Amino acid sequence: MAQNVRESSVGGRPGAPLAAAVSAWVIYLFLIMPSLVVIPMSFGDKDEFMFPPESLSFYLYGQYFFESTWMATTLQSFEVAILTTFLSLLFGVTAAYGVVRGNFPGKRFVTLFLLSPILVPVIVVALGLYLYFSTLGLSGTTFGLVLGHTVHATPFVIVIAMAGLRHVDPNLEAAARLMGASHVLTLRKVTLPLLKPTLIAGSLFAFLISFDEVVIAYFVSNTTTETLPVKMYSAIQWEISPVLAAISTLLIVLSLVICVSGTALQKDDEKGE
């Protein structure tokens, strides 16, 4: 497949011309620059930010894994992110399905409304949720946190799922229905399996958004439900701990592992882009 693209590139789609490629590389460099500073820093052995570190050690990783509540908040972040992923996938995929397949008056308007949380500055959402959840007694609960993150992440899932659904032939669903399958069975056996790449991409996005989110979490969480980004943020009220560098490095490695193994697994699905 890779070869085809190159072959036909003599005339058709040129592989990126050199100028474009070079400017892209420069920008990639810009994007990873901070990481290039952060990763070495994470191997420092002092309690202050040092670059370059004077000597290398796993001191900061030790702190992360064994001291304070870093691990607990990480686990909390995972919990929230996983639940958020689940919920936003549920809401997002069904909503996208309704929007793409459905035909109802004001569809465009409804779509815009469903996507609107992306378009409202997050601090506004955070404040609103905080006031609202406090009256409901949801403030500080993991559930409240998940709800907040779901509002935030679902629009992204909708967008991805809408794109994915447009690639799923509606005739396949019609065929299944005609052969006697109920709506639910059709969704389970036909639509969802075909949406697999989309679902994977959507969950990855939802997970990352929730895992990384600080503003909403800062307002909505409390002591027991504090997430990693919130802890990272509150850890710097007075001092800044280089443990943060170690955490960033760990996250980078984690995402590399996920993506690389994802690509490796994706072998057969090359056409599904």
Added chain:
Amino acid sequence: MVLEPRTEGGSEHRDRKVWLESCAKHYGSVVALAEVELAVEDGEFLTLLGPSGSGKTTLLNLIAGMVQPTSGRIWIDGADITRVPPSKRGIGMVFQNYALMPHMTVFENIAFPLRVRKMAEAEIRRKVGEVLDIVRLPDVGKRKPSELSGGQQQRIAIARCIVYNPSIILMDEPLGALDKKLREELQLELKQLHTQLGITVLYVTHDQEEALTMSDRIVLLNHGKIEQMGPPDELYFQPRTLFAAEFLGDSNIFDGTVAGLGEFVSVYSEPGASMMARPAPIAEIGKAVKVLVRPENLTLLRQCEESGLANRLSAEMVDSIILGGVIKCYVRLSDDTTVVVQELTKAERAPPPPGSKVSVAWSAEDTLILPAVGGMTEGGGTAAA
């Protein structure tokens, strides 16, 4: 066999396989299907023919239950199924692009409707094997649809459709995506399957040749209305409108005015003074009509040659084109209209060279009179790409 819509009462259609009782479908202000009355016989191979956008798919979807009629009711086997969901109608459908599930093997694809029906695994295996035999692809069960050729995929789509014994199969241009050669092969196979299984088939196509080849009966749609319906030969030989005449087969059409009635109708027309035509109810003296002659009914004569045919016009040879089995000759009449003559291709009998003086002749039997309105719309049948 021809069912006249409207004029008949209706209730007697209840015992038909399918009956659309004054069904219409509007999309907002678009009338996809005007009020239509249609009854389908058990075991019949019925083709819906018409230009793009004429409402063929809409009609099929109404029967399948994919869309709800704006008005009217749908009956299958005497039961009103207008509000029954598609999954409960027991209908099979073969889609234009086959709609095989790309994530399932061929076996799983065919087994799908059986699993939906909670059939036992052994039974499923047996039935799938059976239909794979019927479509003559016994060994492809383990493959994915993408590993099959277009024709093979089509057969799997049919197998999947017949495996659960639906008594009606709907097919929406199942051959539309194939090339001519393969298309013709599969037409034959489809037709054989139909005979063999005795199922009722509703078949959609916009290819007139395909419709003529395969159907017991053709329903010709135009702008959401039924233009004419009947067996292929009836539509071909007795088109009731200009549209029907032009849509099925090639035709030469002249403007004319009815000049006399008798055993044959005589029509006064521009290019050749007077022509004799088959009698028709619409013929009234002085009425403007269209006169239709099929190219294959025209005979090309050298200037001097004699023929016993009633109508004859002198002309000049313009061009001739081999289309394979037939040759099309274009001749120009005295008033500059071009007429097409179709002859069988014979190596040793080349048509006269361009420029030569010829005559075209045809019998009064082969001359039809049609109402002057209702031809094909300009550029009709063209969808924006």
Added chain:
Amino acid sequence: MVLEPRTEGGSEHRDRKVWLESCAKHYGSVVALAEVELAVEDGEFLTLLGPSGSGKTTLLNLIAGMVQPTSGRIWIDGADITRVPPSKRGIGMVFQNYALMPHMTVFENIAFPLRVRKMAEAEIRRKVGEVLDIVRLPDVGKRKPSELSGGQQQRIAIARCIVYNPSIILMDEPLGALDKKLREELQLELKQLHTQLGITVLYVTHDQEEALTMSDRIVLLNHGKIEQMGPPDELYFQPRTLFAAEFLGDSNIFDGTVAGLGEFVSVYSEPGASMMARPAPIAEIGKAVKVLVRPENLTLLRQCEESGLANRLSAEMVDSIILGGVIKCYVRLSDDTTVVVQELTKAERAPPPPGSKVSVAWSAEDTLILPAVGGMTEGGGTAAA
């Protein structure tokens, strides 16, 4: 006009419009085009015909410069342009889906190649107006392509192509997406444009009828090789291989063994003992051959009827199908092979009913002898959907 490849030296082709000098194209281990030698005359309408995957697009792309040949050279107007980029070849191309720029108006689309050539604005306006007149769409300049019908879009694509006077136009199945009626109209128009402008056209299709209708010369491709080339009638009447015979037009084919040579060749064949055929260089006594008769050359006779034709077999009527202008009759011979007979459709002369005893007869002139190998591959020409 027929150019024999290979046998001729080559250098004399330099003055041809286009000359592919032993061009081949491999994709990894796939041979998209085996070593091919092809010369195109100035002003010629040359059609590349062949089943899917036979290398038609590849050949066109080689000339356009979209792909580089694995070996060989390409000459245009006597210049070696093998390494010249597409933008410098001065070629026009009409794509299957037209490739009109959706974000530009029709005017801007047509003006595009002129702007590339830095033509003055007034000149551009004049030329665009001119070609819009030529394609008979003078008033659509301000519209977007999406606001035009398929046929209109196609004409714009052609307008955009001829506006910069390329001396060669390549067309890759430009009518593939259209329905039959429109397709036929546009074929005619294309052909007229070609005559009117005198441009060299290389045309790709897999529709044999289209190829026969339009071409000055047809190049029949199969598996990346040129199977045969020549004018339409030559390919139709004198196919050199079974593949060519089967790909162009319908055919009845019998196995046979050459039994005698003379004014006509006599062949011994299963169904009907002996047949007389046209003489052919490959006929040697005792050699196994294929015998080909076109359905339109067969005459259907009642059991007792007489005919002066050299070959005659008795048969039983199986079925007959109206295809529009022609009727196909299927008859079964004594050894159970089915033979197709094609007749012109006439309302008053219905074919004999199924089951009746008939004879098929044909002349020795219409009987061709072909080598026994090289037919169409099973299911060939099928692209995965």
Added chain:
Amino acid sequence: MIFVAPFFLFMGAVFLLPLAFIFYTSVVADAFTLDYYIKAFTGALYLRVAWTTFEISVVSALTTLVLSYPVAYHLSRQPPKRRVLWALFVLLPFYTSILVKSFAFTVILGHNGIVNDILRFMFGPEAGIKMLFNRTGVVIGLTHYLIPFMVFPILASLLAQDPVLHRAAEVMGAKPWRIFWRVTFPLSLPGVIAGTLLCVILSFGMFITPALLGGRKDMMMANLVDFHIKETLNWNMASAVAIVLLLLSSVFILLLAQVRGGQLFGERH
């Protein structure tokens, strides 16, 4: 349609009601009042900050566009598998907390940062550029964060393009540069517009980055919301500013709906 209903209701409960709360707070202190809005629309601080917000957001979005386009273009020309790997670089900024990032930026872009050291080495001691703690710093910080949100919509609209159009242009004699400007770029406009608007709106909500990397004048409306929530405890004012911010982004939402309905993230046409 029923499929839209669950999220629709959810949105009503967890998005609209909270917004309603904010609105309520912005007009009701002890009794109904428009004082906060009057202040938000007339106070020098608020007007100036609103303008700064607008300026920073638009400049950052445009800078992001300029930087993202080559990346999206480059990604679009990669075979799918390699594309995923390159895309990792685009996602990497997500994983570094802005706090850590701001330190990293001082190491790289600061007065004694790597970039300035190189510049001074090459062009003499006066060659250093001030890239932090001014408008440039904010734009760099925001851009770094926003690039992924721009790259993916553009990438989608680039991938949706029919390669045949490029060939057609090429056969007609167009050089790569012209093909890019007359074909590729115009056809990717839906993605460009969607991405740009999205980025503008996302920057509306930023307050940590400008505070850490900006100069004294680089205060944004979100900073004011934050300030009133946490410092002055004047939630009425915070809510009023938030609503004004919401109005501002609504203008952009409407633009978005106007320019291309549903083209957000470069969906297919």
Added chain:
Amino acid sequence: PGKAKASEKIVWVGWGGSTQAVQQEIFIKPFTKETGIEVISASGPNRAKIKAMVDTGNVEWDLVNMMGATATGLAKEGLLETIDSDLLAKWRGQSLQPDWIKDWAVGWYYWSGGIGYDPKRHPMGKHPRSWPDFWNADKFPGRRGLRPRVNENLELALMADGVKPKDLYPLDVERAFKSLDRIKPHVAKWIKATSQTITLIQNNEVDFDLTYSARVESAKASGISIELVYDSLLCESGLMGIPKGSKNKSAAMKLIDFFMREKPQKAWCENRIGYGPQNTKALAALSPALKAKLPSADDPSTAWVNIDWWGDHYGALSERFKEWLIT
């Protein structure tokens, strides 16, 4: 007001990071051991959250660390519990700054801000030694760093303008802003995050800034080249208060009482160099080396923040300061 039962649990909110970790060891663990009251540690005392908790009657924090100048705002809004007067009286008697013992919050330690600089870049004599020096850009050229908030800045501006530390309050706001106008052009960064007051000197982004003794000492210990001018400090109080409606008010007060004790205060200030104890006995018991880095109440070069004054003026001045900042 409930009684402290053995199974009682309170939530205590600190500043996070290693500071809180140390407090955990020195105060919380012994306290739990002594009283049996379980203490949950939270970090990030956020006044907005306190307000929301109280407003919605959903109070989950029992004891919160606060900054002096801003804590008063909470009290003004009635968001803090009143503390038992006998406890208050007891604490006032043993305090360095009895003014910081309020009805609604208790100043239990102090921290000091001063002029920070890099001794490698600005050796002895090349750096400002007082706030007038800091304001004098001609004599001490270099980029300044100040905080983008109104408290601290007004005090510094007045001192720079010649006001004696003891005469600061009530602050002459107009004079202070005039003085601030003078330094404005020389401020390279108004430093939002406290941690940046160190890293910006470390990375040579500013030459002199307002930073804090505890941060400087910890940075020095890590090997960063940084120094603080110890003889013109601005001391602020770290307070502890109880959100209104806390369900564990009395246990929280017990914890405050523990925080006020001599022994843990001493241990705390020995561990975190730069923080000063409120408890006078604890201050007296510190080693001379440590005392040198901590001002005493009567040190004339040191300014002590007046919490009350800020309580009346913080909101309005904050907004004015923001406006001043961006113009």
